[in-house]
Amino acid sequence: MADTIKVPTMAEMYAAGENPEVLFWVGCAGSFDDRAKKITKAFVKILNKANISFAVLGTEESCTGDPAKRAGNEFLFQMQAVTNIEVLNAYEIKKIVTTCPHCFNTIKNEYPGLGGTYEVVHHTQFLKELLKEGRITVEGGTFKGKRITFHDPCYLGRANGVYEAPRELIRKLDAELIEMKNCKQRGLCCGAGGARMFKEPEKGDKDVNIERTEQALETTPDIIAAGCPFCNTMMTDGVKNKEREDSIKVLDIAELIATAEDL
C-alpha cells in the first residue's frame, strides 16, 4: 500500500477559514526535481508527525526570482517577486519555512523592500525549534557513530550567518560530526549558487563541485549532509564522479531526521 502523505494547500485551508501556523515554501527543486522531492517528502512527514498545522501554495507558488536576479535579470526577478508577494499577502501569511536556502535568502532579505515582510526560517532552524519545544524527538539509533560531514550552503551560512542549527540537529543523531577543511565562515561553494545550478561551468582546471567533494571525501565520511537541494545535487554528482556513490550517501538534514524517526 502506498502510504499517503497529507499536504494541504493554502487555497483549501483559506476556503475552510483556517489559518496554518506556517507556510511551507517548497521551491522549484523540491517541487520538480526527483531527488529533491524526497527531501520535501521527508520534511512533510516530520511536520505531520509533529502535528504542525501547515500548508503549501501548490500551483500558486512560483519561482522566488533568485536565479533571475543573480543572473542579472532584475526585471524578471521583480515581476516574479511581486506576483508571489501578492499571493502571500492575500493569504495573510505571517511565517514561512523553506527547505531551500536560496528561497530563504530571497524571501527574507529581498521581499521586504517590495512589500512582503514575513518571518522566514530555514527548515533546519524550524526543526531545531521544534526539537527545543519538545514537539519532535530525535533519537540516535540509525546514525549512531556514523561519520557525517556537513556542507554549509552559502545562502544559509555565509550569506545569512546560520551555521549552528544544522549542526545541532546532526549532533542530536549521536553521529560523529566532522568538519571539512573549509567550513562555516570559510566554507566553499558547491558550484550551484548565483543561478549556476542551471548552466554548465566556465572553463577552468576543475569544476567547483569536484573540488568541494574532494574536501568532503578527505574527512572519510559515511554521509555528506546538506541543507540545500542544489548543494545536494552538486555533491551527489561529485560523489558519482569519484565513483563512491555505493559507500557515501548525500542526504538532506530533513532526510536524516525522518530516517532516524523511521518515517
Added chain:
Amino acid sequence: MQYLSNILFVAILVLGIGFFAKNVSKLRRNILLGKDVDVSDDTQKRWRNMVRIALGQSKMVVRPIAGFLHVIVYVGFIIINIEVLEIIIDGIFGIHRIFAGLGPIYDFLIASFEILALLVIVSVVVFWTRRNIIKLKRFFKPEMSGWPKKDGNLILYIEFVLMILFLTMNAADLSLQELGAEHYEQAGSFPVSQYISNWFSGMDISSLIFLERTAWWLHIVGILFFLNYLYYSKHLHILLAFPNTYYGKLGPKGKFRNLEAVTKEVKLMMDPEADPFSAPAEDVDADEPSKFGASDVMDLSWVQLLNAYTCTECGRCTSECPANQTGKKLSPRKIMMDTRTAWKK
C-alpha cells in the same frame, strides 16, 4: 644662520604635508564623483565595525601568519608615530628630544619604539621573503605583474630603510650621550640600538653628530616621502581602511538591493488602472533616462570607488574565490584593481 636648519625643516614639512593634502583633496573629489548612495543608517554599528575591523584588525587574524606579522607592522606604525611627533617638534624649534623630560616614561617609550622597530624589520623581511622567495600563489596571479608587484616590494623597502634609519639615529645618539657631547644629555633607553652603537665605538664626536643628524634628517624626509607615496600606491589602505570599514555593508551578505527604477516599472505593469497609451509629460528639463545596473566605472557608487581605492591587493579575496581556485579567469582582486585604474584615467 643658526635658524637655517629650522627654516629648512619647516619648509620641507610644509611642502611634504601640503602636497599630500592637495592629493587627498583630489582623491576625495575623485571618489565623490561616483553615484550618490545613502549610507547614513545605523551610525553606531558603522563605528563599531570600523573599530573592530580597521583598528582592531579582526579580519587580519583569520590567516594567522600574515595576520600576526601585519599586526606588528600596524602597531609599529601607530606607536612610532609618537616618535615622529617628537621629531617634528624638535625640528621646528631646533631642540633635541623634547619629551626627554618625561623621565622613566620616556625611557619606556623609546625602548618600546626600538623593540617595535626591530619587530617591524623582521616582519618586513618575512613579508619580502613570502613575496619573492617562497612566491606565495596569491602574489603571482596574472594581475600582479608590473607596477603592482613593484609597488608591493617598494613599500617593504621603504619601511625597512625607515626603521634602519631610526635605529641608526638612536645608536649614534646613545654613543654621543656616553661621550658626554653637548646637547646630547642622557635620555631614553635603547635595548636594540645599544648593539649598533657598539660598532660606532671608534668614532669621534663630530662624525657621530654627522651620522646622527644624517639619520635624523633622512628619517623624517623619508617619512614625508612615504606619506606622499601613499597616494600613488596600494598602500593608501592604511588611511582608507577606516572610511572603507565605516561605509561597509551592514545587512546580511546575501541581501541584494532592489533596483527602484525597476520596481516603478513593475508596479506600473501590475497596475490595472495604468493607462497603456499614456505618454510621458513633455518636460524640457527632464533628466536623462537613468541606466539600469552598471556597465562601466561611471555607473558605480562612490562607496564602490572608495573600496577600489582602499584595495591593498593582498589577494585574499581571490585566493578564497571558488571560481579562481578551480582555474577560472574570475579574480575579485582584478575587478577592484581595474576599477581603480579605470577611474584614475
